[in-house]
Amino acid sequence: ETLSNGQFQTVYNVFSFALASMLFTALFLLVSQGRVLPRYRQALVVSATVCGIAAYHYFRIINSFNEGFAPTAIGGDYTLTPFGFNEAYRYVDWLLTVPLLLLETIAVLALPRATRASLLTKLIPASVLMIALGYPGEVAIDTLPKMLWGAASTIPFLYILYVLFVELTKSLGRQPAEVAASVKRLRILLIATWGVYPISYLFPVFGLDGADAFVLRQVGYSVADVLAKCLYGLVIYKIARMKSAADD
Amino acid sequence: ETLSNGQFQTVYNVFSFALASMLFTALFLLVSQGRVLPRYRQALVVSATVCGIAAYHYFRIINSFNEGFAPTAIGGDYTLTPFGFNEAYRYVDWLLTVPLLLLETIAVLALPRATRASLLTKLIPASVLMIALGYPGEVAIDTLPKMLWGAASTIPFLYILYVLFVELTKSLGRQPAEVAASVKRLRILLIATWGVYPISYLFPVFGLDGADAFVLRQVGYSVADVLAKCLYGLVIYKIARMKSAADD
Ligand SMILES: CC1=C(/C=C/C(C)=C/C=C/C(C)=C/C=O)C(C)(C)CCC1
Numbered sequence: 001e002t003l004s005n006g007q008f009q010t011v012y013n014v015f016s017f018a019l020a021s022m023l024f025t026a027l028f029l030l031v032s033q034g035r036v037l038p039r040y041r042q043a044l045v046v047s048a049t050v051c052g053i054a055a056y057h058y059f060r061i062i063n064s065f066n067e068g069f070a071p072t073a074i075g076g077d078y079t080l081t082p083f084g085f086n087e088a089y090r091y092v093d094w095l096l097t098v099p100l101l102l103l104e105t106i107a108v109l110a111l112p113r114a115t116r117a118s119l120l121t122k123l124i125p126a127s128v129l130m131i132a133l134g135y136p137g138e139v140a141i142d143t144l145p146k147m148l149w150g151a152a153s154t155i156p157f158l159y160i161l162y163v164l165f166v167e168l169t170k171s172l173g174r175q176p177a178e179v180a181a182s183v184k185r186l187r188i189l190l191i192a193t194w195g196v197y198p199i200s201y202l203f204p205v206f207g208l209d210g211a212d213a214f215v216l217r218q219v220g221y222s223v224a225d226v227l228a229k230c231l232y233g234l235v236i237y238k239i240a241r242m243k244s245a246a247d248d
Numbered sequence: 249e250t251l252s253n254g255q256f257q258t259v260y261n262v263f264s265f266a267l268a269s270m271l272f273t274a275l276f277l278l279v280s281q282g283r284v285l286p287r288y289r290q291a292l293v294v295s296a297t298v299c300g301i302a303a304y305h306y307f308r309i310i311n312s313f314n315e316g317f318a319p320t321a322i323g324g325d326y327t328l329t330p331f332g333f334n335e336a337y338r339y340v341d342w343l344l345t346v347p348l349l350l351l352e353t354i355a356v357l358a359l360p361r362a363t364r365a366s367l368l369t370k371l372i373p374a375s376v377l378m379i380a381l382g383y384p385g386e387v388a389i390d391t392l393p394k395m396l397w398g399a400a401s402t403i404p405f406l407y408i409l410y411v412l413f414v415e416l417t418k419s420l421g422r423q424p425a426e427v428a429a430s431v432k433r434l435r436i437l438l439i440a441t442w443g444v445y446p447i448s449y450l451f452p453v454f455g456l457d458g459a460d461a462f463v464l465r466q467v468g469y470s471v472a473d474v475l476a477k478c479l480y481g482l483v484i485y486k487i488a489r490m491k492s493a494a495d496d
C-alpha cells in the first residue's frame with residue numbers, strides 16, 4: 001500500500017487534530033467538575049475518561065502510522081514498512097469507550113436507580129458484542145467475510161439505537177423544557193455520529209482505490225470519534241450545567 | 249530548501265520559546281481560577297485550554313522541524329529530509345484555538361445570554377471559514393493561488409474584526425471605567441496581533457529568498473501566537489480580576 005505525500009500529511013494531521021481534541025476536552029471536563037452539582041459529576045468524570053482513553057489511543061495510532069509508512073524521497077510517496085499500520089487500536093479503544101459513552105448518557109439523565117440498571121444491562125453487553133463482531137470484518141481482506149461480520153455487528157448496533165431512542169424519548173417528559181431540547185440534540189448527535197462508523201467501515205467495499213479508501217476511512221473514523229466523544233462530552237456538560245441550575 | 253546553521257537555530261529557539269510560554273501560561277491560568285469570581289472562571293479555563301492546545305502543537309512542530317531538517321556538517325547548513333517539515337500543524341492548531349479565543353473574549357465580557365449566543369453564531373463559523381480558506385494558500389507554491397485563497401480568507405477575517413470591534417465598543421458602556429480601559433486594550437491587542445498572521449502569510453510573496461521568507465514567516469507566526477494566546481490570556485485574567493473586584 002502506498003500513500004502520496006499529501007495523503008500521508010492529511011491523515012497525520014487529522015490524527016493529531018483528534019489527539020489534541022481528546023486530550024483537551026478531557027482536561028476541560030475535569031477542571032469543570034466544580035461547575036455542576038455533585039449528582040452530575042459522575043457523567044463528567046466518565047466523559048473525561050472516555051476522551052482521555054481516546055487520547056492515549058490516538059497517541060499510539062500516530063506512532064504506529066509514523067512507523068508504518070516511510071517517505072521514499074523529499075515530497076515523495078510514503079510506502080508501507082515491515083512494521084505495518086496497526087488498525088486494531090481503534091477497536092481496543094471502542095471496546096473501552098463505547099460502554100462508557102452509554103454509561104455517561106444514562107448518568108446525565110439522572111434516571112431512577114432501577115431504570116438505570118435495567119438500561120445498562122441491555123446496552124453494555126450489546127455494545128461489547130457490536131465491537132467484537134465488527135473487528136474480524138475490519139481486518140478481513142475479502143468482501144464476503146467483511147459483509148458477514150459487518151451484518152452481524154449491525155444487529156446489536158440497531159438494538160442499542162432502539163433502546164436509546166425509546167428511552168431517551170421517554171425521559172424527555174421528566175426534564176425541564178430547556179433540558180428536553182438539549183436531550184433531543186444529544187439523541188440526534190448520537191445517531192448522526194454513530195452512523196458514521198458503519199459507513200467508514202464500508203468504504204473499502206464501495207470499489208474505491210486502496211489508498212483513497214484508507215484515507216477516507218481514517219478521516220471518517222477520526223472525525224466521528226471527535227464528534228462522538230468530544231462534542232458529545234461537551235453537550236453532556238451543557239446538560240449537566242442546565243440541570244444543575246434547574247435543580248438548585 | 250536549505251537553512252543556514254544560524255537560521256535553523258533561530259527558528260528552533262523561537263519555537264521553544266513559544267512552547268514554554270504556552271505551557272506555563274496554561275498552568276498559571278489554571279492555578280489562578282480561585283482568584284476570580286465563578287462567573288469569570290469559564291473565560292480562564294478556555295484561555296488555559298487555548299494555551300495548552302498550542303503547547304501541544306508547538307511540541308509537534310518542534311519534532312517535525314527536527315526530523316524535517318538535517319545538518320550536513322558541524323556548523324554547516326541544514327537540508328530538508330524526506331520527512332519534510334509539516335507546516336499544516338499551525339492550521340490544525342488555529343482551527344481549534346481561534347474559535348476558543350473568540351469564545352473566551354465573549355465569556356469575559358459576561359454579556360446577556362442572548363447577545364452572547366448571537367455573537368458566537370456569527371464569529372465561530374467565520375473563524376473556521378477563515379482558517380479553512382487560508383490553508384490551501386499556505387501550502388500552495390505559486391503566487392497566484394496563494395493570493396486568491398488569501399483574499400478569500402480575508403473576507404471572513406474582516407467580518408470577524410467588524411463584529412468584534414462593534415460589539416466590544418458597545419459593551420464598553422456597560423463596564424466600570426477601569427474595566428472599560430482594559431477592554432479597549434484587549435481590542436487593540438486583538439487587532440494588532442491578528443494582523444500579524446496575514447502579513448507573515450505574505451512574506452513568501454514579497455520577493456524574499458526562500459529560506460529568509462521561511463524564517464521570517466515562522467518567527468512571525470510564533471511571536472503572533474505568543475501575543476494572541478499568552479498575553480491575550482493574561483489580559484483576560486486581569487479583566488476578570490478587575491470585574492470580580494467591581495462586582496463584589
Ligand atoms: C454497525 C457496525 C459497526 C459500528 C460501530 C460503531 C457504532 C462504533 C461506535 C464507536 C464509537 C461511538 C466510538 C467513540 O467513542 C462496526 C464495528 C464499524 C462494524 C460494521 C457494523
Ligand SMILES: CC1=C(/C=C/C(C)=C/C=C/C(C)=C/C=O)C(C)(C)CCC1
Pocket residue numbers: 342345346349378379381382383385397398399401402405442443445446449472473476477
Ligand atoms: C486573513 C488571513 C489569514 C488570517 C489568519 C489569522 C487571523 C489567524 C489567527 C490566528 C490566531 C489568532 C491564532 C492564535 O491563536 C491567513 C489564514 C493567514 C491566510 C491569509 C489571510
